[in-house]
Amino acid sequence: MEPWLRLLRLLGLLGLLGLLPGSAPVPAQPRAVGAQAWEPPSPELLGPARFALETYNRAAGTRAVLGAVRGRVRRAGKGSLYSLEAILEEQPCRDPTVCQLPVSKKTLLCSFEVLDEPGRRMLLRRDCSPVDTKVTGAEIAGGCGQPKSDFSQGSALISCLFQLYPDDRDETFSSVLPLLNKDPLPRDFPVKVTSAFKKFVSTYNRTYETKEEAQWRMSVFASNLVRAQKIQALDRGTAQYGVTKFSDLTEEEFRTIYLNPLLKEELGKKMQLAKFTGDSAPPEWDWRNKGAVTKVKDQGMCGSCWAFSVTGNVEGQWFLKRGTLLSLSEQELVDCDKVDKACLGGLPSNAYSAIKNLGGLETEEDYSYQGHMQACNFSAEKAKVYINDSVELSRSEQKLAAWLAQNGPISVAINAFGMQFYRHGISHPLRPLCSPWLIDHAVLLVGYGNRSDVPFWAIKNSWGTNWGEEGYYYLHRGSGSCGVNAMASSAVVN
Incomplete structure (x- = not known):
């Protein structure tokens, strides 16, 4: 079978699983037309x-x-x-x-x-x-003779898929379907969901306005448990997915609040390509151990990841050139960068220009983070850090590793597929699930290495220390996973 046809059919499978962007089913009450x-x-x-x-x-x-x-x-x-x-x-x-x-x-x-x-x-x-x-769930299910909700059962889904594609037992499907050959929902699933939801509410100090809201959130939570298990089954790395502080949010809510749709548009300022010195990358490197990385921060309910990615990079550049590690102000960029869209997203390339044009960055202490846009309150007299320029980096991951080891942490953008439920380990999603063309989250590469012979990038995120591995995300290195090499950049400090 042609590779393109296998890919199309794999995408069809992923769509039925609810794992493609926007395809996840959302628990809802029956709708009345009137x-x-x-x-x-x-x-x-x-x-x-x-x-x-x-x-x-x-x-x-x-x-x-x-x-x-x-x-x-x-x-x-x-x-x-x-x-x-x-x-x-x-x-x-x-x-x-x-x-x-x-x-x-x-x-x-x-x-x-x-x-x-x-x-x-x-x-x-x-x-x-x-x-x-409106199309009903039964219509979406096609000729399988069962409502779409039944597809949460892995064996029922597999049986249905082979009814739809009786000749499709090729290597693409055979590599994916056995992972789902067990029904993910045990008999005591409702009891376990209730217990897990109570623990979730207690752990993350959740409060809901009404009983109806709490019931809705528990239904979203239950749906997300199933979704996390599907992501787990299809991951090729060592990552573990499950309950996180985002488990009571629908996929749409999570994307709207925490991600950055402007990144995939790539309409920012064009930067010069950094010169590669030709040096080889050491086997491993971690700037956290060398004093170039500040503590993990929390962007809150604001799509300002672009600002955190850029300040993290500038913090590292300033440390390497001037010997002082300062925690810099993301709020200054949210308020004063008029090209980007504050909590609605932005681009690192625009942020570098804003820093240069404003005259520098204040520290976090002088210009603290509020998590929403307010009037620009930048003071040139309080600026502690300056940049001279910014550069785009190579798309070669080997060159990125060499540049990082020599020059400091790197601002990158990735597709955040699965990160809503990421807990720990090295994430390695299937490429159709985590397309490099759909990047929607800006983060900071701080190091790289291997765990049990699995190569990884160490990534500083901006969702607080109560997410991931104490605020860090580990992504497979060497395969262009989730577009990690698609938009790498750095400030230049002379």
């Missing part, structure tokens, strides 16, 4: 819902009205994230100069994510479609 079947919304949801409606109307050029709304709210610090479902009644267009075709009134079902913080409100996501075109 708004009259919904419970009256709480007053707290109406403000964010009306804001989402106004923003939608402006963008779409429509005159939709709000029919009904329901949703959930997640609070952190001074802000709240609203996950809303709304019925919109889109009014017919009556202006012949605008309408190209007669348009009848239609009903839309919309999903909105609204971030509400002191002094600002933002629509982070909108997804609307006519309610009468």
Whole structure:
């Protein structure tokens, strides 16, 4: 069989498993087409819902009205994230100069994510479609004769796949399917979920506004346990996946809050390519042991990973050139870099330019992190660190290792597939799952080495020390895993 055909069919498998981006099933209550079947919304949801409606109307050029709304709210610090479902009644267009075709009134079902913080409100996501075109789970399942939810059982899924592809027992499928040949859900799964969820709530100090919200979060938690197990089965490294502090978030919520969609657009400032000296890389290297890396930080509910990646790099560069390790301000970049989008994402290349144009970086102590955008309060007199330029680095991982050992930690961007549930070990996802073309998270390479003959990159993340290996992520080295070599860069300090 042609390799491209095997890849297409593997992608089909991964889609059925719910492991491709955006394909994970989200626990939900049965939807009613008519708004009259919904419970009256709480007053707290109406403000964010009306804001989402106004923003939608402006963008779409429509005159939709709000029919009904329901949703959930997640609070952190001074802000709240609203996950809303709304019925919109889109009014017919009556202006012949605008309408190209007669348009009848239609009903839309919309999903909105609204971030509400002191002094600002933002629509982070909108997804609307006519309610009468929704595809049911049974239709998605195709000819397998069972609802999509049954696919959480591995043997049932495998049986179904071989019904759909009876001639497809080639090396691609034979290398993947045996990993799922056991039903992942034991008989006592509900009891174990309840116990695990209670431990999760206690461990991460979770509080929920209502009983309904707690029940919803437990259903998301249960779905995520199954998803983490599928990721575990398909990982080719030594990583362990399971319960983390993000286990009560849907995939969409996690991506919206913590990741950085701007990275895959690569529209930042073009940098010169760094010159490679030709030196070979030592067998292993770790800048943490040499005093060039500050403690792990926490970006909070803000997609500011780009700022943490860049400050981590500059901290290392300053240490190597000036001999002093300073913890630098990410908040300065969130507030003062007007090219990037603060908590909605940014690019390291733009951040280097902002540092140079502003006149340097203040320390964390002088300009502390708040986790949301505020007025720029940079003071040139307080700047402690300066950069002269920035450079793009080679896509060769061997050259990256040599450059790191000689010059310090490197800012990189990766596809964050599986990181929502990563606990420890060396991650090595299948390439279709962790495409290098879909990078969405900026991090810091601080070292490399081998564990039991498995080569790895040591990566400093910005989700706090209560994630991963005390805040660090270990990714397979030498295979371009998750695009780790696709956007490597560094500041230049003379």
